[in-house]
Amino acid sequence: DQQVKQNSPSLSVQEGRISILNCDYTNSMFDYFLWYKKYPAEGPTFLISISSIKDKNEDGRFTVFLNKSAKHLSLHIVPSQPGDSAVYFCGVGSGGSNYKLTFGKGTLLTVNP
Amino acid sequence: GAGVSQSPSNKVTEKGKDVELRCDPISGHTALYWYRQSLGQGLEFLIYFQGNSAPDKSGLPSDRFSAERTGGSVSTLTIQRTQQEDSAVYLCASSLGTGRLYEQYFGPGTRLTVT
Numbered sequence: 031d032q033q034v035k036q037n038s039p040s041l042s043v044q045e046g047r048i049s050i051l052n053c054d055y056t057n058s059m060f061d062y063f064l065w066y067k068k069y070p071a072e073g074p075t076f077l078i079s080i081s082s083i084k085d086k087n088e089d090g091r092f093t094v095f096l097n098k099s100a101k102h103l104s105l106h107i108v109p110s111q112p113g114d115s116a117v118y119f120c121g122v123g124s125g126g127s128n129y130k131l132t133f134g135k136g137t138l139l140t141v142n143p
Numbered sequence: 144g145a146g147v148s149q150s151p152s153n154k155v156t157e158k159g160k161d162v163e164l165r166c167d168p169i170s171g172h173t174a175l176y177w178y179r180q181s182l183g184q185g186l187e188f189l190i191y192f193q194g195n196s197a198p199d200k201s202g203l204p205s206d207r208f209s210a211e212r213t214g215g216s217v218s219t220l221t222i223q224r225t226q227q228e229d230s231a232v233y234l235c236a237s238s239l240g241t242g243r244l245y246e247q248y249f250g251p252g253t254r255l256t257v258t
Contacts, residue, residue, distance in 0.1 A: 073234055131176075
């Protein structure tokens with residue numbers, strides 16, 4: 031049973047437009063949410079995060095939205111750039127003492143010039 | 144500053160052999176995590192270290208998998224009697240262990256292929 035789901039395996043957008051990546055989770059105990067970006071042959075790199083006490087966090091072109099009632103997380107990238115093309119993973123933290131992250135399967139974003 | 148490093152970057156081994164994967168975390172990071180990513184799958188949690196102790200080993204798939212960490216720094220993940228289903232990219236991550244605990248910094252991974 032997947033606790034974190036990224037239902038779109040891939041997404042293609044035009045340069046300059048908005049990219050919206052989605053993530054759904056099942057456990058209401060999750061209290062910290064992160065997005066990571068991964069290029070081929072590299073490890074994931076931290077992008078942006080949000081805690082459960084907020085519903086929006088913005089960092090430059092990247093904004094993460096959290097809808098706790100719907101157990102839904104999204105990442106908006108605007109404007110999208112070709113260099114944003116990568117696999118995006120959402121990770122959720124379950125609290126407790128280990129700060130373990132549970133990840134979705136990822137969404138491959140392709141930004142076309 | 145140096146990031147998380149892992150070695151080897153690639154490892155091909157025969158079924159039944161033992162392998163050892165190494166992770167050097169960011170200096171000063173007390174928390175260390177091992178994950179693996181199988182083909183078409185997300186990142187699967189394996190084990191977590193805080194300092195040299197591993198309070199959460201819940202993700203280790205079988206007793207063929209073990210890990211240790213020494214000096215609060217380097218960690219090794221050992222897989223005994225490797226099987227083909229162990230083929231995956233093994234990722235190590237570290238975090239400060241205080242403050243922004245969830246922000247983990249990943250190494251480039253070790254791609255393990257069991258033939």
